[in-house]
Amino acid sequence: MKRFSKFGEKLCGGSGIEELMDDLGHALAQGGDHMHMLGGGQPSMIPEVNTIFREALDGVMSSEGALEAMLGKYDPPRGNPRFIEALTVMFREQLDWDVKKENIAITSGGQTAFFFLFNALAGLHHDGTRKKIVLPLVPEYIGYANQSVGEDMFVAFPPKIEKIGDHQFKYRIDFDRLVIDEDVAAICVSRPTNPTGNVITDNEIAKLLAIAKSHDIPLIIDNAYGAPFPNIFFADAEPLWDSSMILTMSLSKVGLPGTRTGIVVAPPKIASAMASMNAIVGLANSNVGQVLTEPLIRSGKLMELSKHVVKPFYLAKSLRAQEWVKAYFPDDIPYRVHLSEGALFLWIWFEGLPISSKALYERLKQRNVLVVSGAYFFFGLDDTDWKHQHECIRMTYTMDAEIVESGVQIIADEIAAIYRNA
Ligand SMILES: Cc1ncc(COP(=O)(O)O)c(C=O)c1O
Numbered sequence: 001m002k003r004f005s006k007f008g009e010k011l012c013g014g015s016g017i018e019e020l021m022d023d024l025g026h027a028l029a030q031g032g033d034h035m036h037m038l039g040g041g042q043p044s045m046i047p048e049v050n051t052i053f054r055e056a057l058d059g060v061m062s063s064e065g066a067l068e069a070m071l072g073k074y075d076p077p078r079g080n081p082r083f084i085e086a087l088t089v090m091f092r093e094q095l096d097w098d099v100k101k102e103n104i105a106i107t108s109g110g111q112t113a114f115f116f117l118f119n120a121l122a123g124l125h126h127d128g129t130r131k132k133i134v135l136p137l138v139p140e141y142i143g144y145a146n147q148s149v150g151e152d153m154f155v156a157f158p159p160k161i162e163k164i165g166d167h168q169f170k171y172r173i174d175f176d177r178l179v180i181d182e183d184v185a186a187i188c189v190s191r192p193t194n195p196t197g198n199v200i201t202d203n204e205i206a207k208l209l210a211i212a213k214s215h216d217i218p219l220i221i222d223n224a225y226g227a228p229f230p231n232i233f234f235a236d237a238e239p240l241w242d243s244s245m246i247l248t249m250s251l252s253k254v255g256l257p258g259t260r261t262g263i264v265v266a267p268p269k270i271a272s273a274m275a276s277m278n279a280i281v282g283l284a285n286s287n288v289g290q291v292l293t294e295p296l297i298r299s300g301k302l303m304e305l306s307k308h309v310v311k312p313f314y315l316a317k318s319l320r321a322q323e324w325v326k327a328y329f330p331d332d333i334p335y336r337v338h339l340s341e342g343a344l345f346l347w348i349w350f351e352g353l354p355i356s357s358k359a360l361y362e363r364l365k366q367r368n369v370l371v372v373s374g375a376y377f378f379f380g381l382d383d384t385d386w387k388h389q390h391e392c393i394r395m396t397y398t399m400d401a402e403i404v405e406s407g408v409q410i411i412a413d414e415i416a417a418i419y420r421n422a
Pocket residue numbers: 041108109110111112141143190193194222224249250251252257261262
């Protein structure tokens with residue numbers, strides 16, 4: 001074979017997300033006790049949650065035919081009908097959303113849902129136009145960045161930065177700069193946002209939805225961390241679905257990333273497009289997460305668990321990590337932590353950082369602390385000179401307390417040395 005196709009060149013030659021997952025995976029495997037793994041999006045092992053999943057699996061093992069159905073049958077391409085039905089009941093009864101089974105499709109994880117959605121909506125159209133996905137606020141989830149099978153598809157807009165006190169900040173959508181023209185196929189945000197922990201406000205969402213409707217394009221909300229599960233959502237804001245919107249969810253962050261279960265709630269045409277793509281790409285999805293959680297969704301247990309165990313667990317972890325940052329970072333260093341309103345990360349901005357965030361990542365790696373350079377999350381931007389994009393890091397706070405605390409101490413030490421020697 002001489003070379004890959006154009007599609008192959010795009011998807012087979014590595015990517016930011018592959019480097020990141022590979023780096024983190026190997027570090028986890030080899031790092032032993034001395035590696036401070038503050039890099040990936042790995043959810044915590046929460047004992048109460050794992051107990052429930054263990055019991056659910058016991059239930060599958062002991063009920064006649066259930067294990068055989070889980071492991072031995074192909075589901076329809078749209079997803080497991082009983083799982084989809086349980087979801088519609090949950091959406092209608094718990095959230096008062098008018099969701100029907102035609103609105104839902106299951107995918108092999110949220111990541112796959114985005115690959116399908118972006119490529120089905122954006123890229124080359126019949127009339128010769130090349131449609132784009134607008135990210136109204138970057139930094140945004142790195143996993144979107146390399147998903148186009150054709151030309152680059154993202155157009156992104158930098159946010160307004162609201163400084164809060166001496167050491168906090170929040171990004172806000174800069175509606176004065178946001179341009180939606182006829183080449184835009186959809187608007188997309190993650191909420192809560194990976195990497196920042198931002199929750200785009202209800203007001204911002206209402207404005208985006210109005211803009212999307214006025215252009216007859218979908219607003220895609222990536223709800224991987226949101227309500228009703230896993231509910232790693234600390235802000236005073238509401239989850240939302242509207243019949244013109246596309247909402248994606250996942251079982252990953254509630255503790256089942258190994259089952260690869262994504263949920264797309266969308267207009268019927270989009271949901272059935274997901275089913276068609278499932279059939280072509282993989283025939284069907286894995287049944288495991290769907291069969292395991294269907295009774296937990298029906299009984300309301302998964303939502304109760306998310307509300308009363310998962311959310312308080314991560315909120316406490318976030319608050320502790322912020323306390324350590326406050327305790328160990330020298331007060332005279334111009335650092336700011338983004339308001340932690342959800343998701344699994346602290347996003348730290350070092351204003352005027354004398355080296356790039358990639359160089360900072362390398363220096364921290366030398367000291368056995370793995371974070372992620374913030375630069376990865378600023379894609380689709382025109383303005384490559386914007387210094388801010390090289391001044392931030394993402395730090396995951398889901399690991400054991402001692403690891404997070406000593407990781408923060410090392411970051412503080414390194415940062416202090418960098419600013420002092422500048
Ligand atoms: C914002 C966001 N969306 C989607 C995903 C994809 O997750 P999964 O494919 O495990 O559902 C992730 C994973 O970290 C994420 O952070």
